[in-house]
Amino acid sequence: MTKYAWRRVPGYVFLSVFALFSIFPLYFMLVSATNSTQDVLASRLTPGGHLFDNMTALMKQQDIGAAMTSSALIAIGTTVLALIVCAxxxxxxxxxxxxxxxxxxxxxxxxxxxxxxxxMIPLFRMFAQLGMVNSLFAVIIPAISTPLLILLFRQASRSFPYEIIEAARIDGLKELSIFARIYVPTMKSTFAAAAVITFMTSWNNFLWPRVILLDNAVQTMPMLIANLTAGYVTDYGVLMLAVLLTSLPTILVFLILQRAFAQGITGAIK
Known part of the structure; x- marks a missing residue:
């Protein structure tokens, strides 16, 4: 090993230690979902055999399917509309x-x-007067236009060649066609970054859905997790399983779009 390579060893050790600190909560969540409450409280770090028991208890206590559906509709609807409006x-x-x-x-x-x-209070009063309490649209509408995403697309648009727009106008393309057929395909990485940010924010949103969705029939996954901790006794095995199920969609979305996400953020910064 060369002298230069030896100099890099402390850096790799430092990064490895902090990587373990970052990964450990995910590992503990995964392991705890398979253990009983007693094992979780004892900080057991090996998988157990209570996964199906925890799943059965979770399905008896909460309507996991309805909560997943509500969260998916809110996250997907918000993401699609926010990408259109903010772009x-x-x-x-x-x-x-x-x-x-x-x-x-x-x-x-x-x-x-x-x-x-x-x-939050004036927003709730506005949607209450519109008769939209307990409506998923009341969760989606306030989130479809955010300054952060608008700034992201504006910064990314600075690297878009204006000469292409002028050439397209000379060829007779309308402004909407230029946006849809030239701008959107060119900015795929920016759209991917915005999609990841919006989806994760919408999926994990707790405060506003908790305020506007008063009926548990339309509760989201973060609300379901809060309900699991509202009783006198908390089953931590069931709770950690619910946390795991809530985390999976955002993890999958990020893993699928992580390369485009990095490119989109880098492009926006430049």
């Missing part, structure tokens, strides 16, 4: 650039500093 907004802010749009964008950035708790 168009980011594209418009950069391609049709003006000083007025810069002011609007600055206001949007300031809106990111307002905590959600400050607007």
């Amino acid at each position: 168009v907004a980011g594209y418009g802010f950069e391609i049709y650039h003006s000083r007025g749009k810069d002011i609007v964008m600055a206001i949007l950035m300031l809106a990111m500093m307002i905590p959600f708790a400050a607007i």
Whole structure:
């Protein structure tokens, strides 16, 4: 081993240690889903034989299918609509650039500093007056336009060659056709990054669904987990199994899109 290679050993050791710290909670969650409450409280680190018992108990206590369906509908619906709305907004802010749009964008950035708790009550009253309490649309609509995604698409649009747009206009393409047929295919990595961010945020969202969805028939997976801890006695084996089932969709989405996610974030930063 060369002298230069030896110098890199402490760095690899440092990264390996912190990688283990990052992976351990996932491992403990996976193992705990197969153990009983007593084993979880005893911090058992080996798989047990209570997986099917925990699954049976979970299905008896909560409607896991309905919660999964509600979470999937909210996450997928929010992701699709947010990609459309925020991509168009980011594209418009950069391609049709003006000083007025810069002011609007600055206001949007300031809106990111307002905590959600400050607007939660007026938002609830608005949806209550519209008769949308216990409606999944009441969870989706506030999340389809976020300053973060608009900024992401705007920054990515700065690297989009404006000459292509001018050439397309000369060829007779309409603005909507330019966006759909040229811009969208070129920005696949940005769309993937935005999809990962939106899906994970929507799937894990707890506060607003907890406020607007009053009926357990339309509860989401994070709400289901909260309900499992609401009793006098908590079955931690069942709880960890519910946490595992809740985590799987976001893990799968990230693993599938991780390469495009990294490219999209890098492109937006550049």
